[in-house]
Structure formats: structure tokens, C-alpha cells
Amino acid sequence: MKKYIAEFIGTFTLVLIGCGTAMLTGCEAWSGYMLTAFAFGLTIVGMAYAVGNISGCHINPAVSLGCLLSGRMNAKDFVGYIIAQCLGAFAGSGVLALIFHLGDKSDLTGGFGSNGLGGVNDNIAAGLLVEVLLTFIFIFVILGVTSPKQSHGSFGGVVIGFTLVLVHILGIGLTGTSVNPARSIGPAIVAAIDGNSDPLGVVWVFIVAPLVGAALAAGVYKVLESDGE
Numbered sequence: 001m002k003k004y005i006a007e008f009i010g011t012f013t014l015v016l017i018g019c020g021t022a023m024l025t026g027c028e029a030w031s032g033y034m035l036t037a038f039a040f041g042l043t044i045v046g047m048a049y050a051v052g053n054i055s056g057c058h059i060n061p062a063v064s065l066g067c068l069l070s071g072r073m074n075a076k077d078f079v080g081y082i083i084a085q086c087l088g089a090f091a092g093s094g095v096l097a098l099i100f101h102l103g104d105k106s107d108l109t110g111g112f113g114s115n116g117l118g119g120v121n122d123n124i125a126a127g128l129l130v131e132v133l134l135t136f137i138f139i140f141v142i143l144g145v146t147s148p149k150q151s152h153g154s155f156g157g158v159v160i161g162f163t164l165v166l167v168h169i170l171g172i173g174l175t176g177t178s179v180n181p182a183r184s185i186g187p188a189i190v191a192a193i194d195g196n197s198d199p200l201g202v203v204w205v206f207i208v209a210p211l212v213g214a215a216l217a218a219g220v221y222k223v224l225e226s227d228g229e
Contacts, residue, residue: 001159002054002055003054003055003056003077003080003081003215004055004080004081004083004084005084006051006054006055006057007050007051007055007058007059007081007084007085007088008084008087008088008091009047009087009088010047010050010051010055010057010058010059011059011060011084011086011087011088011092011183011186012088012089012091012092012095013043013046013047013089014040014043014044014047014059014088014089014092014183015089015092015093015096015113015183015186015187016092016095016111017039017040017043018036018039018040018043018113018183019092019096019109019112019113019114019165019183019187020039020096020099020113021035021036021039022036022108022109022113022176023096023100023105023108023109023112023113023120024105024108025105025108025110026108027108027109027151027172027173028152033169033172033173033227034161034169036168036172037165037168037169037172037177038165040164040165040168040177041161041162041163041164041165041166041168042165043161044057044059044157044160044161044164045157045158045160045161046066047059047161048156048157048158048160048161049059049133049157052157055081056073057086057157058081058085059085059180059182060085060179060180060181060182060183060210061081061082061085061086061177061180061181061182061210061211062135062138062139062180062181062210062211062213062214063139063142063180064078064081064082064085065078065211065212065214065215065218066096066139066142066143066215066217066218067130069170069214069215069218069219069222070143070218070221070222072146082182085182086181086182086185086186088145088182088186089182089183089185090185090186090189090190091186092186092224093112093113093186093187093189093190093191094190096113097112097144097190097192097193097194107121109176110196111187111188111191111196111198111199112187112190112191112194113176113187114176114184114187114188114191114199114203115175115176115177115178115184115187115188115199115202115203115205116175116176116198116199116202117202117205119172119173119174119175119176120174121173124202124205127175127202127205127209128175128205128208128209128211129172129209130174130175131171131175131178131179131205131206131209131210131213132209132210132212132213132216133213134167134170134171134177134179134211134213135178135179135209135210135212135214135217136213136214136216136217136220137163137166137167137217138163138164138167138179138213138217139213139214139217139218140217140221141159141160141163142160142163142217143146143217143221144221145159145160146224149225151217160227164179167179169207174205175205175206178206178209178210179210179213180210181206181210181211184199184203184206185203185206186209188200188203
């Protein structure tokens with residue numbers, strides 16, 4: 001149960017800080033764009049050292065899928081992690097909605113930091129491709145950094161966090177950067193409750209694509225790490 005609580009807290013924090021920063025900045029100007037990228041990445045760094053020793057700090061169903069397919073976790077924990085992550089993301093979005101409504105603050109994203117396809121002119125194929133590729137890169141790095149065959153030491157959390165910054169730098173202007181189904185589901189549901197159902201209509205893209213990217217990363221990394229030429 002402690003692992004699931006850790007995953008809930010980690011995902012809650014990721015959405016609160018990452019999506020909250022996007023809501024404040026709108027991700028329009030260069031400064032807001034970069035602040036949002038670093039908000040997501042630095043949250044991962046912090047949570048990696050806070051709950052990494054408890055749950056591994058997946059705080060992302062795509063990461064959990066990559067670990068499952070790599071034989072690093074069992075099916076029971078996989079299901080428990082995903083439930084905890086989605087609940088954490090929903091709670092984080094709910095708290096943001098409460099803060100912004102109570103404080104009479106404008107949400108400059110219009111959807112509690114939810115993902116969308118506006119940056120690719122609503123082209124589903126482009127959105128899927130962006131998210132598959134970015135998730136592949138992110139999960140591929142995670143699997144390499146955390147591989148039991150390697151000895152990257154205590155710097156793993158920093159590398160993973162800055163890799164998330166990296167994929168956000170490209171992805172924010174295209175899809176808002178998901179690479180994390182829970183991070184997309186939470187804001188989309190809260191936005192729909194608040195009266196904006198548009199993010200919920202495309203949320204499937206940000207569930208399917210990251211999971212496909214994670215599966216591809218796990219498969220490729222397993223082949224590359226295997227013994228033999």
C-alpha cells in the first residue's frame with residue numbers, strides 16, 4: 001500500500017506543479033514555455049529522491065508499462081500503480097481548479113493544462129506520432145538509467161528529470177506534451193466537469209500513444225541490452 005500512496009503523491013505533485021505552471025503562464029511566450037518544461041522536469045527530480053526508494057517513482061502509467069514489459073514489476077503492482085497515478089492526477093487537477101476558482105485566477109490554457117492537438121492543426125496522426133516518439137525517448141532513457149546491469153548511482157533522478165524537460169521543449173508547442181496518460185486523464189476530466197469537454201474528446205490519443213511508445217521502448221531496449229551481437 002505504501003508504494004501506491006507514494007505513486008499517488010508523486011503524480012498529484014507532478015500535475016499540481018506542472019499543469020499549474022502551464023495554467024499561469026499559458027506556455028505562449030518563451031519564458032512561459034520553458035518554465036512549464038522545467039516545472040514538469042524538476043518535479044520529477046524532486047519526487048525521484050522523495051519516493052523513488054519507496055515505489056521507484058514511476059508516477060506515469062507509461063513508465064509502469066515499460067517496467068512491466070521489462071520484467072521489473074509484476075501485474076498486480078502494475079494495476080495498483082496505474083490506479084494510484086490516475087487518482088493522483090485527478091486530485092492534482094481538482095486542487096488546481098479549486099485554487100484558481102477561489103483565487104479568481106484565469107487559466108491561460110483553458111483546460112487546466114490538459115493536452116490537445118491544436119499545435120498540430122488537430123491532425124490525429126501527427127499527434128499520435130509526436131507522443132509515440134517523445135514517450136519512446138523518455139522511457140528508453142529511464143530503462144537505461146535504471147537498468148540493474150548499469151551503475152549510474154544517485155544521478156538517475158536528475159537524468160530522468162532533465163530528459164522530461166527535453167521532450168517538453170519540443171512537445172509543448174505540438175501537443176502540450178503528455179508522455180503520461182495519467183497526466184492527461186486528470187486535467188481532461190476536471191476540464192469536462194468545469195464545462196470544457198474538448199480535452200476529453202481527444203484524451204484517447206494521450207493514452208494510446210504513450211503506451212505504444214513505452215512498449216516500443218521496452219522492446220528495443222530489451223533487444224539492445226541482451227547478450228550477443
